[in-house]
Amino acid sequence: MKSLLRSSLSTLLMLFAAPVLAQPDAGTVGTSVIIGTVIDSSTKKPVADVVVTATSPAMQGEQTVVTDTQGNYRIPQLPPGVYTLRFEKESFKPYARPEIQLLRNRTIRVNVELLPDSFSHSVEVIGAPPTIDVGSTNMGVNIDEEFIKRIAVARPAGKGGARSYESLAELSRGTGGYVVDGRSTSESVSTTASGTSDRQRAPAWALPYMHIVVPDAPFSVSVEGFPSPARKGYQVVHIGVKAREVSRAQRKPSHLVFVIDVSGSMDMENRLGLVKQSLRLLVDALDERDRVSIVVYGSEARQVLAPTNATRKQELLAAIDSLHSEGSTNAQAGIEMGYALAASQLVEGGINRIILCSDGVANNGITQADGIWDRVKAQAATGITLSTVGFGMGNYNDVLMERLSQVGEGNYAYVDKLDEARRIFVQNLTGTLQVVAKDVKIQVEFDRKTVSRYRLIGYENRLLTKQQFADDTVDAGEVGAGHAVTALYEVKLRAPSQTSFGTLRIRYKAPQGGKSQLIEKAMPSVLLRPAYEQAAAPTRLSYVAAAFAEKLRGSYWARPLTYDALVSLWEELGAPMKARPDVVELGTLIRSARTLDRRADRFESFAPVRTMDADRVPTIK
Structure with missing residues (x-):
């Protein structure tokens, strides 16, 4: 991660701010500028409304601007240092330009051509996913007015608001009871925080996660989805990677x-x-x-x-x-x-x-x-x-x-x-x-016939190209024993599919290195539940935490989701999940934020919530 949402939820939600490699002195701050133009590589025409983000160890936080109608952008008041620029817009592949050396009192130009999106998305998994551990009983920190101010940094929300949380949620160590390979079941097993199991009758719709089990693999993968409570016409897709335990x-x-x-x-x-x-x-x-x-x-x-x-x-x-x-x-x-x-x-x-x-x-x-x-x-x-x-x-x-x-x-x-x-x-x-897998990469490729749009929530600083995903010389992250990582997507379906809506691929190496191994699995449409309350409790918990993060950040996409609605979603987590101390803390934090957050909606004057476009972010002038 990376900027702005600094540890509101401790293990419940760890959001990253951008640190300083070398703090510049007062005489060097804000003396340089990066400018440029973004064009479509296929049409050679300028691309408007591209979100351009500059990060550097030489400055606190990040600078974000949006390209104008001619595809131009300008990022002023930058201290000298080495920068990475990220360029993001729906329907185009995200692109990062690293190692940009910016000297004092200089203006440099960085022009970029964006490739149309091939509906394939690759990310590298980080080492220790530090956000929600739904198997832990850890408490978070208090939200106060100062915390609200710190995370309320104005930034165009073209990326969907949620910065790079790396992983939005860790899967529970003890919630695998309802994970059954490719079969529905009339019963599901839920596990309490103490590790005991409660067997409960599940309704007919309660199909299990897709649970990928590969012989000798160091982890398993789970997938599930449901209609987005915040973004009309979209599905939330939850993908979890759970590493094997080591005693x-x-x-x-x-x-x-x-x-x-x-x-x-x-x-x-x-x-x-x-x-x-x-x-x-x-x-x-x-x-x-x-x-x-x-x-x-x-x-x-x-x-x-x-x-x-x-x-x-x-x-x-x-x-x-x-x-x-x-x-x-x-x-x-x-x-x-x-x-x-x-x-x-x-x-x-x-x-x-x-x-x-x-x-x-x-x-x-x-x-x-x-x-x-x-x-x-x-x-x-x-x-x-x-x-x-x-x-x-x-x-x-x-x-x-x-x-x-x-x-x-x-x-x-x-x-x-x-x-x-x-x-x-x-x-x-x-x-x-103890690492059980290294250089772990995840690639999700959505079927264009089924999916018209998608958004990855978080992980922006871990994006890989399709070529990098297949290249064993490209480093990625390590996964420790028992660790789990969750990624969330929002996807818009063109029409219901009787088969699958995409393909999930995972590439990883053994802890000692060597050639990578590939896991590939179709994601059948049956994994998309008809309603939020019909998803498994860990899936719902991941969404509540992620949606809370987006709400705190003032995300464009989270605007229809009020704090009252978030409280209701939290209430629907059900027992025994809702009784766990860490989940109780999450509910308390949401209610505290509801009381303290008095920020004005910066989009309301030109894009009212009641008429907002669920597909596009308006340009902030």
């Missing part, structure tokens, strides 16, 4: 090198204080198979703890308690020292992991030009992977954190309270550390 006893031995930001910006209880509390939890979860090292960085990097067996808990706790804030933020020095320490104590056949704990702010020692990405990637190839854990609100940003974990073949998470740390470092420790 605690089967987990590989590990050497964990914690690289901890102790700069001035971390000197808060919900930052460095929370890091120390989190590490204390981890110490209790490790055993004789594990070793821990600690490196800290402020202005410089230094070793706090040499590789130490996890059974020597008093030494570990003493090192953790000694951490204190110091200096500026030389992230690169800390990462380099962490890798050197990991390489000196490599666990053959085990887990060798750098875990970077930071607020994502790096104002010294790390830039794109430093080649840090190449070094991180090279270390991952030797078996030393990198995970990142973000801490803190306010100026917290995570472009750097997410990008490092992606290149480092690890995973990314955000911790805003101790309950979330307990989920990552204790409850899901095996999944956090």
Whole structure:
């Protein structure tokens, strides 16, 4: 993810803001401009209403504009740095132009030709899907008026409002009872948060998910759909990927090198204080198979703890308690020292992991030009992977954190309270550390005869071309044991189909690498339920969380969905799902937002909700 919706729901909903690689000083901000023209590659005519988004580790947040009737765009007031531009419009393939070097006091032109959409959509799966864990009991954070202001950043909603949440929901570990291969059933099994099963009579329409099971595959896939409550004429399609579990006893031995930001910006209880509390939890979860090292960085990097067996808990706790804030933020020095320490104590056949704990702010020692990405990637190839854990609100940003974990073949998470740390470092420790599949890519190809339009909700920063999907040299994300990822689409059907509405493909490699394997499966139209309440509870929960996120962001597509309607959808989740603490928290957050959100609808003056076009976003002048 990436900008704007910063951790409203903790594990319920983790939405990403764009962090800072190097904070520019006051004299360099807003001095450069990117301009350009977007044309249709087939007709060579300009394309209006293309959403153009600029992101860079050199700035907070993102800049978004829309092309005019001549296909022109202009993005002003940019600090110098390396940028990625994304170009998105329905009926065209999304396109990203990375590695754009913008110098101080310069105007550069980036012209783009967009390809008409072939109705094929590929995304890479990220390491640790950090949003809704519908099997957890974690709580979120409070929504207040300041939170509403932070996420209410005006941005054209041409992408459907919801930024890149990476995964909108994690599937429940215990909700697989109603997943039956290709067969309907008169009974379904639902699983409570405690893991016990309740067998209940299901009506005739309650067909199961499509549950893809492939011999020796490290995960299964589920698909289900229902009419969109917010967008008339559209279906919500829910696609879930669930990795196989690995028991605690089967987990590989590990050497964990914690690289901890102790700069001035971390000197808060919900930052460095929370890091120390989190590490204390981890110490209790490790055993004789594990070793821990600690490196800290402020202005410089230094070793706090040499590789130490996890059974020597008093030494570990003493090192953790000694951490204190110091200096500026030389992230690169800390990462380099962490890798050197990991390489000196490599666990053959085990887990060798750098875990970077930071607020994502790096104002010294790390830039794109430093080649840090190449070094991180090279270390991952030797078996030393990198995970990142973000801490803190306010100026917290995570472009750097997410990008490092992606290149480092690890995973990314955000911790805003101790309950979330307990989920990552204790409850899901095996999944956090042990990878069961790498370079996981998902491709959905809709049948043009059946589907006229579609929208992917989230994942915009993980888009791949059809060629990249098939190319084994293109890196993608890793999936840990027990992890699950959910993607949501909105699709508009031309007419009911008696066969399928599209094809789902998944490509992945074994944890040790090698040639990728392909799973391919048609998505039969029978998976599209006639009503929201007839979808399985995890599918409904994923939608409620995603719709809430879009509502908070002021998405054009979510406008018809009032907070009262969201509360009603939450009420329809049913027992035992609705009784779980994390789902109770979601309901509380929705009601809090209903009370606090007093923003005006920025579209109402020229596109009233009652007459809004469900197919097209109006241009914001």
